[in-house]
Amino acid sequence: MKKIPYSINAMNQPFDITTRQPQLFVCRDFEHLKDVLEEFASKMAFMVGGLEGINKAIECNNTATCEYSSGLQVSGVFNEVITDENNSPIYLRTTGKTALAFGNKELQGHGIDYHKDGFGSPVGKWKQTPSAPELLTNDQLHALGIVEGKKAKLEFMSGIVVSGKVEKILRHDGKLLLITFSNCSAKYGDRVLFDPDWGTCDMAVGERISSVFNGAADKDAYNQVALVPKERTIKVPSDAKRKRLENLYAQVRKIRESKTGYERLGEIWETQQAAHPEDWLLSMEIFEILDTTDQQRQLKAKIEKFLNEKKAQTKDLTTLISWGFRLVEYHKKPEYQAALHASPK
Structure with a gap:
């Protein structure tokens, strides 16, 4: 079998998983592998941004996020980008629900x-x-005539002209993110980009689009959290200790489904803490039941403290437990409850 030194060109090699591969790509060591993967990552939309990234967002026709160099993140379904004579993006647009x-x-x-x-x-x-523009101070903005409560006119290097009354200037971490105009007009040559009759105009600020990635920036707020599947396909062999832990899970599940026996949750949690201190998921399940039913607030606070302490132990636990807390909040949302009740039992 042919052996080829691994490089970024491997991405151009046709790959049919159902057949025997005619070659192997060989790395000298892990550092070599890391270098090639980082080179590949540097060409991805989330690193490149710009027109290439925006076009990928438009092509996917799903929720994506374009991040301005100011740090402002626009999440939605992108359907248009206007470019200048140098093929640089000068205006972008989404359709339907969008969040900043x-x-x-x-x-x-x-x-x-x-x-x-x-x-x-x-x-x-x-x-x-x-x-x-995102680096301008308030004094610099005032020198340009951009003052809250006053009319202003902005001309972009691209030729886009925005004018209207400045209602609000929004900053974050010292960078200018948004300027909100009323009675706003935005034009690019003869093309109207924003008309005063359309209402308030929130103008994003940023020299360039620095990153583009799939999905919403704040998935919780955008209601983009995936529903947790009821079935588990991974089966772990059970020893005696694990069977006792699984029995605790079964007891909690019975309490949750029957909506009775909440007074036993404290005893179950104490047993888990004593016999299975490494487990955190059962604590999260008990926490959610207590949170949903507004039961035993003192016990709920103890469990929350335990989970936060557990979360600080490793990066993986930080991610998993943080998402656990997010799911607890998401499960209370009307749209989740509606989907849950509409799904076949």
Whole structure:
């Protein structure tokens, strides 16, 4: 069998998993493998951003996120990008429900209910200043005539012109994210990008699109948390200790399904703590029952403290337990309850 030194060119090799492979790609060591994978990652949309990333978001026709260099994240179904003569993106647009976030947390007042009909905004530098717009200070904005409560006119290097009354200027971590205009007009040549009759205009700020990735930035707020499947396909062999733990799970499941016996949850949890201190998932299940039914608040607080201490032990546990808490909140949402009750028993 032919052996080929592993490189990024391996991605161009046809691969049929049902047949014997005619070659092997060989790495010198793990460092070699890491270097090639990092080279590949550097070409992915979440690293590249720009027009290439935006076009991938449009092609996928599903919820994606474009992140401005200011850190502002726009999540929605992207359907258009306008480019300049250098083929650089100067305006992007979504259709349908859209949310704005920073650091993967939705910005207050900028969720899918507010931006339910889509979102559009320019990208790029402003003519009036050589600096990246997200780095401008309040004094610099005032010098450009951008003051809350006053009319302003912004001209982009691309030729897009935005004018209107500045209602709000939003910053985060020192960077300018959004400028909200009323009575706003946005044009690119003869094309109207925003009309005053359309209402308030939230203009994103950022010199470029630095990253594009699949899904929403804040999946919880965007209602993009996956439902947990009821069936488990992985079967783990049981020894005597594990069978005792599984029995505790069965008792908790019976309490949850029958909606009786809540007073036994404390005893079950104490048993788990004494005999199976490494397990955290049962604690999360008990926590959710107590949270949903508003039972035994003192016990709930003890379990929450245990889970937070467990969460701090490793990076993996941080992720898993954080998602556990998120699911507890998500399971209380009306849309989840509706889907749960509509699903076949």
